[in-house]
Amino acid sequence: MSEDDVRLIPADDSSWRFEAYLRRGGYEAARKAVTSMAPQDVIAEVRRAGLRGRGGAGFPAGLKWSFVPQCGTAPKYLCVNADEGEPGTFKDRAILVRNPHQLLEGMIIAAFGVGIRKAFIYVRGEYARIARRLEEALAEARERGFLGRGIFGSDFDLEVIVHVGAGAYICGEETALLESVEGRRGQPRFKPPFPAVVGLFRSPTVINNVETLANIPSIIGCGADWFTARGLPKDGGTRLFGVSGAVRRPGLYELPMGTPLRTIVETHAGGPPEGVAIKAVVPGGLSAPVLRPDELDVPMDFDSLAKAGSMLGTAGIVVIGDRTPIIEVLKVTARFYAHESCGQCTPCRIGTSWIHKTVTRIGEGQGRLSDLDLILRLAEGMKGRTLCPMGDAAALPIHALVSKFRDELEQAVSR
Amino acid sequence: MSYAPSAATLKKIEGMIAPYPEKSAALLPVLRAIQEESGCVLPEAEAWVAAKLGIRPIRVREVLSFYTMFRRKPAGKTTIQVCRNLSCTLAGAEDIIGFLREKLHIGPDGTTPDGRITLETVECLGNCDHAPCLQIDGVDHGPVTRDGAAALLEELRAHE
Numbered sequence: 193m194s195e196d197d198v199r200l201i202p203a204d205d206s207s208w209r210f211e212a213y214l215r216r217g218g219y220e221a222a223r224k225a226v227t228s229m230a231p232q233d234v235i236a237e238v239r240r241a242g243l244r245g246r247g248g249a250g251f252p253a254g255l256k257w258s259f260v261p262q263c264g265t266a267p268k269y270l271c272v273n274a275d276e277g278e279p280g281t282f283k284d285r286a287i288l289v290r291n292p293h294q295l296l297e298g299m300i301i302a303a304f305g306v307g308i309r310k311a312f313i314y315v316r317g318e319y320a321r322i323a324r325r326l327e328e329a330l331a332e333a334r335e336r337g338f339l340g341r342g343i344f345g346s347d348f349d350l351e352v353i354v355h356v357g358a359g360a361y362i363c364g365e366e367t368a369l370l371e372s373v374e375g376r377r378g379q380p381r382f383k384p385p386f387p388a389v390v391g392l393f394r395s396p397t398v399i400n401n402v403e404t405l406a407n408i409p410s411i412i413g414c415g416a417d418w419f420t421a422r423g424l425p426k427d428g429g430t431r432l433f434g435v436s437g438a439v440r441r442p443g444l445y446e447l448p449m450g451t452p453l454r455t456i457v458e459t460h461a462g463g464p465p466e467g468v469a470i471k472a473v474v475p476g477g478l479s480a481p482v483l484r485p486d487e488l489d490v491p492m493d494f495d496s497l498a499k500a501g502s503m504l505g506t507a508g509i510v511v512i513g514d515r516t517p518i519i520e521v522l523k524v525t526a527r528f529y530a531h532e533s534c535g536q537c538t539p540c541r542i543g544t545s546w547i548h549k550t551v552t553r554i555g556e557g558q559g560r561l562s563d564l565d566l567i568l569r570l571a572e573g574m575k576g577r578t579l580c581p582m583g584d585a586a587a588l589p590i591h592a593l594v595s596k597f598r599d600e601l602e603q604a605v606s607r
Numbered sequence: 608m609s610y611a612p613s614a615a616t617l618k619k620i621e622g623m624i625a626p627y628p629e630k631s632a633a634l635l636p637v638l639r640a641i642q643e644e645s646g647c648v649l650p651e652a653e654a655w656v657a658a659k660l661g662i663r664p665i666r667v668r669e670v671l672s673f674y675t676m677f678r679r680k681p682a683g684k685t686t687i688q689v690c691r692n693l694s695c696t697l698a699g700a701e702d703i704i705g706f707l708r709e710k711l712h713i714g715p716d717g718t719t720p721d722g723r724i725t726l727e728t729v730e731c732l733g734n735c736d737h738a739p740c741l742q743i744d745g746v747d748h749g750p751v752t753r754d755g756a757a758a759l760l761e762e763l764r765a766h767e
């Protein structure tokens with residue numbers, strides 16, 4: 193494999209076919225793993241690579257795999273998270289459309305490393321058409337004996353099932369996803385036990401994001417050192433940065449982990465259009481607290497964003513121009529979380545809809561000055577008080593919008 | 608009234624159930640298949656699904672009412688879903704939504720009186736670099752301008 197060949201998103205549109213992937217050196221890493229490596233060495237290599245989960249939380253992938261108990265005879269499962277519901281995020285779509293075999297290869301390697309024989313790919317309902325192409329890619333791989341029984345002539349089997357959702361942001365949360373695969377409402381489970389121990393159908397389960405798994409072939413093929421050299425020692429590899437909003441060239445940019453946010457927005461995405469200045473930037477999907485223009489030199493990696501009081505999340509960057517009133521951003525944000533709260537935990541159910549009501553009132557010119565403090569208090573009340581991280585995912589961006597743009601919002605209220 | 612899927616859909620449904628370790632896990636795909644054929648999932652179909660998967664009818668209702676893409680009542684022949692999350696709002700989604708409502712003479716999340724078109728607003732479609740975006744019966748379009756939206760409506764009319 194040459195360096196150019198391991199891009200997450202190949203430049204060529206017809207690149208998704210099996211033959212095209214083979215020509216890029218595809219499935220060599222999976223063959224290497226399955227036919228010449230011990231499963232624990234696969235996990236060790238991924239741990240050394242410092243690959244952190246691309247679904248939002250940034251948990252080290254190899255470490256997660258190592259939590260799966262290797263004793264016992266219960267089946268183990270792999271669930272691929274292709275729910276991609278985080279607003280501002282469109283990277284997994286690109287992998288599914290342009291490079292599905294790289295995801296499949298990553299799944300083979302992960303399953304081999306952990307000792308899994310059955311995998312589910314959970315695709316959001318809105319991507320049903322994309323799921324059809326994924327099914328085609330699966331059929332291609334099965335036909336050639338790269339999936340199914342006795343992969344690469346070994347005694348390793350892997351069956352893959354595509355499970356299409358039906359519209360619910362919460363199903364991206366890993367335990368809600370498990371509920372949804374089991375044919376239930378997507379309501380998150382209490383943790384512990386963690387899915388690695390008690391997951392799908394009560395069995396040990398690994399859940400990884402599409403982009404996380406699509407990085408695995410290059411780690412096994414080119415080695416952990418090669419991978420970390422393309423990113424940071426504890427946060428290896430490149431990242432698919434999606435840029436949308438007030439920029440000249442919205443799109444996906446695959447760049448080393450740690451690339452400064454300003455470079456991505458201004459150099460790669462071309463900065464804001466003529467006559468527009470940046471007012472704010474959401475760095476990692478709607479749940480990531482907003483940054484002000486003076487905060488844009490932050491390197492885009494998990495630890496740096498956390499230090500800056502936000503999060504790298506899904507690396508979906510949304511640029512807000514100075515002509516957009518912050519109340520509009522707040523309205524969209526508040527509506528989204530109120531709409532998507534699954535209703536299971538009271539602080540999230542009541543908090544998101546109360547905030548939404550309050551924000552709507554301000555938007556309609558009926559706001560009171562005390563409303564801003566009310567929103568902050570409601571956000572505080574959700575934080576850390578729900579079963580799943582959705583409470584925080586709603587509270588933090590709303591809190592940041594109100595506290596960082598308080599002056600503008602106060603003007604909106606007193607107008 | 609009782610419900611039965613077509614032979615083709617029944618075969619599809621049986622193929623869907625097989626790979627799951629527990630039959631009931633196939634609930635979402637089975638409901639999707641029924642809705643694809645019938646446009647929605649009526650109470651008779653709910654009962655059929657419950658019997659087919661060996662679960663209580665309430666469990667089918669729970670799932671149907673939780674997921675936004677399931678319908679319990681028929682919608683228009685064509686569904687237009689316009690995204691109104693952040694990237695699309697920044698790119699003028701509300702203007703496109705207003706334009707479509709005006710053109711189709713319908714209010715928020717409504718269906719034209721002739722039953723041709725249902726217009727809905729949705730949260731992020733994951734197509735933010737093509738904002739403002741929408742889906743027509745699951746097919747992506749974007750970035751959509753007023754002229755582009757008018758052309759899409761024309762195309763729908765021409766295809767009838």
Ligand SMILES: Cc1cc2nc3c(=O)[nH]c(=O)nc-3n(C[C@H](O)[C@H](O)[C@H](O)COP(=O)(O)O)c2cc1C
Nearest residue numbers: 245246247273275276277364365366400401404581
């Ligand atoms: C409300 C909510 C929504 C989420 N949505 C997604 C999603 O759409 N895709 C995803 O990969 N992870 C999503 N996550 C994160 C998952 O819970 C989980 O951390 C991730 O799938 C693990 O994979 P990774 O370690 O490879 O990132 C979401 C989390 C929360 C709390």
